[in-house]
Amino acid sequence: MKVIKIGGGCLKGIPTIRHITELTSTHAKGHVIVVSALYGVTDILIDGIQKALQDEEKIMPHIEVLLRLHLSVARFIMKSESCIQGFHQDLSGAMKQLERYYYGLNFTGELTPKMKDAISCMGERFSALLLSWTLQSLGVAAASMTPQTMGLYTDGKFGDATIDLPAATESLNSTLKPALQTYDMIFIPGFYGISLKGEITTFGRGGSDYAAAAVAAALSADLLEIWKDVDGFMTANPKFVPQAAFINRLSYEECAELSYFGASILHPRTVEPVRQRNIEIVIKNTLNPDAQGTIISEKSEQSDLVIKSITYTDDVSILKVHASGVGYRPGILSIVASALTDAGLNIRSVVATQTCISFLFSKKDIDEAYATLEKIRPVPYRALEKERELVLLAIVGEGLSSSKGVAARCFSAIAEQGINVEMISFGPSKAALYFLLKQEDLHKGIHALHATFFTAGKADKQTIAPVS
Ligand code: ASP
Numbered sequence: 001m002k003v004i005k006i007g008g009g010c011l012k013g014i015p016t017i018r019h020i021t022e023l024t025s026t027h028a029k030g031h032v033i034v035v036s037a038l039y040g041v042t043d044i045l046i047d048g049i050q051k052a053l054q055d056e057e058k059i060m061p062h063i064e065v066l067l068r069l070h071l072s073v074a075r076f077i078m079k080s081e082s083c084i085q086g087f088h089q090d091l092s093g094a095m096k097q098l099e100r101y102y103y104g105l106n107f108t109g110e111l112t113p114k115m116k117d118a119i120s121c122m123g124e125r126f127s128a129l130l131l132s133w134t135l136q137s138l139g140v141a142a143a144s145m146t147p148q149t150m151g152l153y154t155d156g157k158f159g160d161a162t163i164d165l166p167a168a169t170e171s172l173n174s175t176l177k178p179a180l181q182t183y184d185m186i187f188i189p190g191f192y193g194i195s196l197k198g199e200i201t202t203f204g205r206g207g208s209d210y211a212a213a214a215v216a217a218a219l220s221a222d223l224l225e226i227w228k229d230v231d232g233f234m235t236a237n238p239k240f241v242p243q244a245a246f247i248n249r250l251s252y253e254e255c256a257e258l259s260y261f262g263a264s265i266l267h268p269r270t271v272e273p274v275r276q277r278n279i280e281i282v283i284k285n286t287l288n289p290d291a292q293g294t295i296i297s298e299k300s301e302q303s304d305l306v307i308k309s310i311t312y313t314d315d316v317s318i319l320k321v322h323a324s325g326v327g328y329r330p331g332i333l334s335i336v337a338s339a340l341t342d343a344g345l346n347i348r349s350v351v352a353t354q355t356c357i358s359f360l361f362s363k364k365d366i367d368e369a370y371a372t373l374e375k376i377r378p379v380p381y382r383a384l385e386k387e388r389e390l391v392l393l394a395i396v397g398e399g400l401s402s403s404k405g406v407a408a409r410c411f412s413a414i415a416e417q418g419i420n421v422e423m424i425s426f427g428p429s430k431a432a433l434y435f436l437l438k439q440e441d442l443h444k445g446i447h448a449l450h451a452t453f454f455t456a457g458k459a460d461k462q463t464i465a466p467v468s
């Protein structure tokens with residue numbers, strides 16, 4: 001049995017949605033399907049939060065927009081009037097719940113992380129109903145279940161939950177698994193699970209991939225298939241590098257690194273649950289369903305190219321904490337890191353030298369991080385500094401750390417372009433080397449690296465043969 005995840009990019013516009021439902025009817029029998037919200041719906045739900053806080057009168061028109069959107073799709077793609085009616089009824093029930101949340105917000109005037117999660121995951125509820133009713137209208141015995149009804153348990157952290165795999169395994173095996181005997185396929189809303197107390201907790205934006213991985217792990221599925229509108233991972237972003245090539249295979253480690261920094265193919269934590277049960281992930285292009293997409297598993301392909309891909313993100317900024325003898329004075333790192341963590345800030349990475357600790361943050365977090373450290377008394381550092389105009393470039397490949405000369409080749413390619421490297425981190429992951437450079441040097445940097453590691457011809461491969 002497979003777990004299939006259908007992304008929001010595949011649920012965009014009537015012809016695409018119709019195509020997906022047809023593909024599902026032929027390719028998904030006997031399997032579990034985890035769905036994203038229709039394209040753009042999560043953003044609409046989140047926009048509604050501000051409207052509801054501002055003005056009660058804005059709530060019903062907002063609900064009306066969402067209702068009409070889903071119903072108009074249903075009218076175009078469902079073959080039977082009774083299925084349209086059945087969907088309408090189920091959808092109205094879910095919309096009523098959303099309405100109550102928005103009114104609750106307006107009444108209390110306060111947005112809690114719990115409420116934000118409860119509201120933002122509603123799009124997945126709607127789309128799971130839409131798809132399961134559409135498949136029924138095509139004569140398939142489809143059903144839908146929710147994380148609530150099947151017990152997809154998490155650690156209870158709002159906005160960034162982690163699956164409680166033992167608890168979810170136990171419950172899904174007694175809820176979802178038997179249901180698969182009765183139905184041809186079961187649709188599940190992605191993006192969230194529930195705490196042991198039954199509260200809705202999302203897995204963060206883009207979290208339907210993770211939800212699907214969690215369901216696959218809990219069921220010990222044979223495979224996790226991610227349906228997208230691309231073939232999979234590439235050696236670089238093809239928008240920048242036209243010569244970029246498709247990647248056949250990646251290891252979990254490589255996939256995690258590529259997803260964490262840049263490549264927006266998968267939610268960065270998707271590999272975590274499936275890795276624990278050794279389940280392969282396959283990216284399937286719904287526009288080209290017979291093509292073999294990127295396969296992700298424990299071992300990556302033994303390629304003579306150590307580097308699999310070059311990725312980047314511009315969503316980084318650095319907070320530098322200058323202090324002398326960072327390495328000698330115990331405690332500085334833990335004082336500043338705990339202050340940042342206590343403030344609920346996500347440290348994306350940290351690099352320490354004797355005189356400076358550099359924390360990497362998403363751009364949105366840098367000001368709060370700076371303000372948090374400014375408040376620490378007694379002051380444990382000499383100076384603080386923020387840098388925003390940077391981008392992070394990463395080369396990713398398993399075996400990178402055990403192969404001779406890769407870092408040297410990387411940095412000589414960069415130096416030849418006259419690019420100044422601001423900071424380097426090599427070591428935290430065996431499969432990635434990343435460094436920061438000025439925004440304006442990004443394109444030059446990517447091209448130089450891609451030419452060095454991929455397009456410079458076969459002769460290159462010999463010089464970076466793995467040591468072991
Ligand atoms: N719909 C959610 C989002 O837009 C989750 C997902 O699609 O993965 O973030």
Ligand code: MG
Pocket residue numbers: 007008206209265267
């Ligand atoms: Mg996504």
